[in-house]
Amino acid sequence: MTYVLVLIVLTLAIPWGGTVIARRLAGGLPPRWACLMLTGAAVLLAGGTISTLIGLFHVPFLASLEHLPLAQVLEVWPVVVPLAGVAGAVMLVQAVLLVRRLVQHRLLLKRAWLSADEGVGDxxxxxxPGxxxxxxxxxxxxxxxxxxxVTSGMVxxxxxxxxxxxxxHERAxxxxxxxxxxxxxDLxxxxxxxLRSLRAALVFHLERWADEDAAATVGDRRAAAVAIARAALAGTSHGRVAGYPLLSATSGPVPQRVEALLLPEPVAPRGPARRAGVTALAGTVAGGAVAALALAYGLHEYVEYAARQLIGVPGGCSSLWGVVDTLVGSGG
Known part of the structure; x- marks a missing residue:
């Protein structure tokens, strides 16, 4: 069972390396593609983590399908219940935090609209006003x-x-x-x-995306850089009026954004550099997916092995349904 434990550790550790690669790859992409890549990487890496937890949580359930008493399972693999319990507890905490975060998003948005209702529409x-x-x-x-x-102070x-x-910028x-x-x-x-480190990276690239669109709209990258810098210097605190801290022209590392606007418009890397970056990220995400699948397969096979050892199923029954069929044929 050692290799299964190795797969558990590997699957849960892969996101640490995946986020580093994703952030570095995003730095060499145009803002729009960087945002899409960071979001996709976050979803895939989070999905691999959830798959691993679900697999661990379902080991006792798989054993019940094999008609194995829990006491006998514990004799063969004593840590099965603690691991399943930890996985279940982690998923429960995750579910609570996800619901809480969703509620926070809705409340922040509601508060933002309530404060915006004081504004004059154009x-x-x-x-x-303020x-x-x-x-x-x-x-x-x-x-x-x-x-x-926009506050009247900003105007x-x-x-x-x-x-x-x-x-x-804001329209973008x-x-x-x-x-x-x-x-x-964020979720x-x-x-x-x-995956928390991807949030700050995404905020920066979202602002860069909007900066580039604004520069294209006005047709002057230098003027756009000056405007962003002046807005950031004048700003009291972004999101203070409405309590909604996202998507503000004054958020993110403004000096880096201004510096980027003073350079030529970014283009996607081509040739070996692009292939190397994409391959590194794809390899990390694929490695996480393979590890999760291998973990699921390993848990499945281990339960079957335990069934053969505990209830005397012949070694020729190498699949879950073969074990069940044998149990049913022998009267259970």
């Missing part, structure tokens, strides 16, 4: 379409051309439905602690 823009200096994209809620929320702090960049968040990518990675981070 198309898809809501100007909220001395705070802030701007953010507010996703749709209960039939209401998404809006760009006063920027010049006309800079306001155009700011609005284009709404058009790209960036809040969904952010929510997916995946609840499943495995290693």
């Amino acid at each position: 198309g898809d823009v809501l100007v909220v 001395s705070d200096v802030d701007a953010f994209a507010l996703p749709g809620y209960r039939g209401r379409s998404g809006r760009v929320v 006063r702090s920027l010049k006309e051309g800079e306001r155009e960049v700011l609005l284009a 968040h709404l058009a790209g439905r960036h809040h969904l990518l952010s929510a997916v990675v 995946a981070a609840v499943v495995h602690p290693a």
Whole structure:
């Protein structure tokens, strides 16, 4: 059973390496592709973790299918119940945290809309009165379409051309439905602690995605860089007005964003560099999937082995259904 325990450790440890590779690969991709890659990696790595926990939790159930008394199973594999219990407890905690996080997202969005109701509408823009200096994209809620929320303090702090960049940035968040990518990675981070590092990386690349779209809209990368820098310097604290801290033009490492806008538009790597990065990430994710499948197969085969040892099933019965058929044929 040693190899099964090795697979358990390997499957649960793979996300630590996977997140490092994903972040490094994202650094060499255009922002849009970096965001999609980070989100996909988070989902796949979280899925592998959940699959491993489900497999461990179901070992006693598989034993019951073999008509094995739990006491006899414990004689062959004493840790089966503790492992299944830990896996079940972890999944229960994960479920509670996921529900809690979903509720938090909904409450934050509701609070954001309540504060935005104080604003004056102008198309898809809501100007909220107050001395705070802030701007953010507010996703749709209960039939209401998404809006760009800007405080009057932010409006006063920027010049006309800079306001155009700011609005284009926030509109890019709404058009790209960036809040969904952010929510997916945020929820995946609840499943495995290693995935938490992907949240900050995703926030940065989401802001870079919106920066690039804003620069393309105004047709001047330098002007976009100046506007983002001025908005960040003027901002009091992003999300303070509505309590919704995501998708704000002043979030993320602003100096790096400004520096990137002063460089030529990023393009996807080609040739050996692209193949090496994609292969590394794909290999890590695939390794996690293979380890999870191997773990499931190993647990399955071990239960069958225990059945043959405990109830005297002939060695020729090498499958689960062969064991069940033998049990039924012999009267149980």
